[in-house]
Amino acid sequence: MSLGSAGEHGSEITGEIENYLVDEYLPTIGIECHVQLATKTKLFSSVDNDARDAEPNSKVSVIDYALPGMLPYLNREAIRMAARAGKALNAEIAHESRFDRKHYFYPDLPKGYQISQMYQPIIIGGHVDLPIGGRVRIHHAHLEEDAGKLTHYGDHSLVDLNRAGTPLIEIVAEPDIHSAAEARSYAEELHLLMTYAGVTIGDLYHGNMRFDVNISVAKPGEKLGVRTEIKNLNSFRSVERATDYEIKRQIELIENGEKIVQETRGWLDDAQQTVSQRSKENAQDYRYMPDADIPPVVLTDADIAELQRDMPLLPSDYRSQFETMQVDGSVIRVLLKDQNIAALISETLAQSDVKTARKIANLFVSSLAGEDENAGEADDTPASALPSVEHLITLANMIDGNELSSTAGKEVFNEMLAHNDDPKSIAETKNLLQVSDEGAIAVIVDEVLNDPVCAKAVADLRNGEEKVIGFLVGQIMKRSQGKANPGLAQKLIRERL
């Protein structure tokens, strides 16, 4: 089971070939994604399901450990989450689904079989629309339990069963993807859909979503090529880069007159290469069999409706709302990364107007800018830690009404993110309110115009050099510690010159 060396299969491959050659081929890509469900307990035992940062083997029941005579007892919460995941995928929920056993021996698989759904999965069909365009059809998605984890140390290995029995849904897409960019977009959209639907924490770093990418290449119109599968990719970047690498590797092999071997490959992040792990000849016979310990899951239409009740808005719902704000696609992208922020903007939009909501959206985007594009954020900002819609609208109005400069507005906003206070009191406490009192500003304007330092600028302005008015306003802002209303200051300068 060890990773093959990077030199195996295609040591000649550089992964760098002429683009015109790449363009002659059409890659066909199908993605399977394992999503760890955010149930409180495991799929078949009542042990805590979230084992992040837990001591090894501290979240293991007698069922997960597979003591003799132990029986799986289905966690109904997993059924609820599967139903909701299905809804987010525009899929049908089966009226009857069943569990099967998939057999193989490995120390991280205590029962000697994994409980999965081979013959009658719970989620059937569906599709995901990619934000970059295109639709990926879903073949089905099934429930299954995760295995444990093995860590190798020299001549021995250690088993951690914390993850054994964790519920997963495996989403199997049709091979509707034809580029690395689409592969990434699909992975990102799936992540959004599953986190918005509330079925997973979506922590990619901890393997909450893992992607297996099946790739083949062929010239358009020709029959599909031999496919390889890259297993266990757990970031959007690795999905994109591994897919890109593998497409080029396959094309290069074909161009060199070599054969592509149907096999499982792994992605080496350090080397940025895929390597052979297991060829089809060594494929295991899993001896699938119905699991008689678990009765079929039978759901009526009414049951399914109940399980899917009160679904939250999904990314596509927000997208169509936010498009009315006439903001850039990248703004929407950033907003959608945090479901609570998206919900807040949506609410703001509902309670105010496009202009106000856009202002607030931009404030969020500038404060979120710089976060790692590739990270699958573990957690959204808790809704309770976000400013209220009421306060946000107040803030937007203050900026709009020149009570706050845009710089001061940002400062107030950042303070609101830290402590959800009323923007008015924040501005007052921080002494950020713009002075719009003509008398007060006129005093400063007179001081500046009479300041010898500004004499040249005053003269230039009189001679029609409009540019220098900015310098003079700047001086006024400086003396007023940023609080003077710049528009008013400009008006007063003109009146005097």
Add this chain to the structure above:
Amino acid sequence: MDSEIAKIVERVVSGESSARAEVEKAIATAKEKEDLHALLELLESEALARADGIDARIKNGENVGRLAGVPYVAKDNFLTTVGHTTAAAKILENFESPLNATAIERLDAEGAILIGKANLDAFAHGGSTENSAFGPTKNVVDPERVAGGSSGGSAAIVAAGVVPFALGSDTGGSIRQPASFNGAVGYKPTYGMISRYGVVAMASSTDVVGPLTRTVADAELVSEILAGPDGRDSTVHDNYFLTQTSDKPLKIGLIREFIGDGVDSEVVTKTKEFVDRLKAAGHAVEEVDLPMAKYSLAIYYIVVPAEVSSNLARYDGVRYGLRSETAKSLDDVYGQSRDQGFMPENKRRIMIGSYVLSSGYFDAYYLQAQKARTLLIQEFDILFETYDFLIGPTAPTPAFKLGENTADPIKMYLADAMTVPPSLAGLPALSLPNDANDQGLPIGIQIIGRQKDDARLLSFAKTMEMNG
């Protein structure tokens, strides 16, 4: 016949006897009958300590439960926190369970006292206990003969008068056939009446827990305590078991295939005598056909090994149980531990099961067998539209000689031919002592009921007990 359990409880609670006295008596008898090799472990000190606890509570005026002070034995595939749980297999020889099976918990909660763990065919694979890794149990009537199996130890210990009841498990006849061989009552409930939690699994789709007793009344009492969901076995039905009395004349079908070729003539004679007694009691009896019966063993020996191969996969030497000391690699740990820890019959079933599940054979064997199983169930359904109960012998012969069938697995499997069909259909079935042959070897009659008709089956069986 009257409940023996009720008499013990009455003696213990009234002070005429005590839990300690009852346990001491059972242990003394167990020691007298040691040659039967019915027990793998006698839990003397644990049982006496528990008896003293129960006596103290009774003295305190507490209600200890419906089984106060009643000693019993559990087949050694029931997980118990006292003693070992070996399933009579080397791979679990030193296994100590951290928890009790649901059945054990429920009996304990009613004041019963576990005095020992009974022998069985390793992992319940077999019909004679000759597949036990620790030697066979002998027939209570003739020590040259088998006790039957796989619950041979439980049947022998009850028939020998050591305890009034023992727990067994039945996958294809493992309670009924040894009950028949030793002259005990063996009751296999409807699949899903009693939780299997904590019972070493053999075949998940036919395994059931049930009692072996000397009277039907005791089987009824114990079943009433065991029945119903526990939140740990999701195949258990809501509790439907409500004891009742049977007095109406019934329509009963005698399964023709069960008294045909290859069935011992004395067994047939005794079965016909039972029919006469039924008629004398006012019941209508007709011979009926169950054509799928002849395929039952073929179905069973595909479906059950498939499930066996799966359920035994956890015994891999990694976490508990035997781990080969000579193993140098992961494959060695699996291969050698399983080779050393399983009996030949275990390996045979694992191999058959792996074969019928492998790709390319699954459709031809496993799926085909499941379809045939459905046809068998349909035949039962049709018969039960007309008949209240179906009857036939429990086994084609009385107990056979030790070693007689060990060389020929097919011959051994034939001993299950009549108990397997109700198992495949999940039906309740009871083996009732029905006299003995010339040599005094017990013969059993099997009464089969509709699904969930357990209570009525027991109440009917009570009326047909000999000397009853």
